[in-house]
Amino acid sequence: MKIAVDGNENNVLTLPCTKEEFRAKVGKKLIGFRVVQVGYILSLDDDKWHLSISLPNRLPVYAELKFARYKYLPDDVYMAQIFPPEAEFVNMHPNTLHLFEIDQKPVINNHPKDDMN
Numbered sequence: 851m852k853i854a855v856d857g858n859e860n861n862v863l864t865l866p867c868t869k870e871e872f873r874a875k876v877g878k879k880l881i882g883f884r885v886v887q888v889g890y891i892l893s894l895d896d897d898k899w900h901l902s903i904s905l906p907n908r909l910p911v912y913a914e915l916k917f918a919r920y921k922y923l924p925d926d927v928y929m930a931q932i933f934p935p936e937a938e939f940v941n942m943h944p945n946t947l948h949l950f951e952i953d954q955k956p957v958i959n960n961h962p963k964d965d966m967n
Contacts, residue, residue: 851922853865855876862875863876865922866921869897872894873894880892888910888918889902890902890904890922898951899924899929900948900950901918903915903918904946904947906945908945927951929949929952931948932950
């Protein structure tokens with residue numbers, strides 16, 4: 851996907867991209883874009899990817915979250931939904947889900963790949 855950064859057709863970011871490409875093209879922390887009714891915000895927070903996905907009337911479903919993860923982020927990073935302690939939980943928009951890059955490969959039981967789709 852190609853996005854004109856700040857509406858500038860001379861500054862186009864192609865997703866997925868590397869962190870270096872993102873910093874060079876965006877020059878700020880985040881970029882927002884909309885595809886049909888789905889809103890996205892992609893940012894680098896402390897040099898880690900953060901993807902937000904939202905819809906106007908409902909939460910995104912698993913298939914939409916999975917699609918966005920593989921469409922807009924590099925394949926060589928691990929992304930996760932984070933559930934902090936309840937006292938630290940923040941929900942700024944009721945119809946938004948977030949994916950955060952994590953530092954290490956999570957421990958995953960050895961399920962056949964077909965069971966993981």
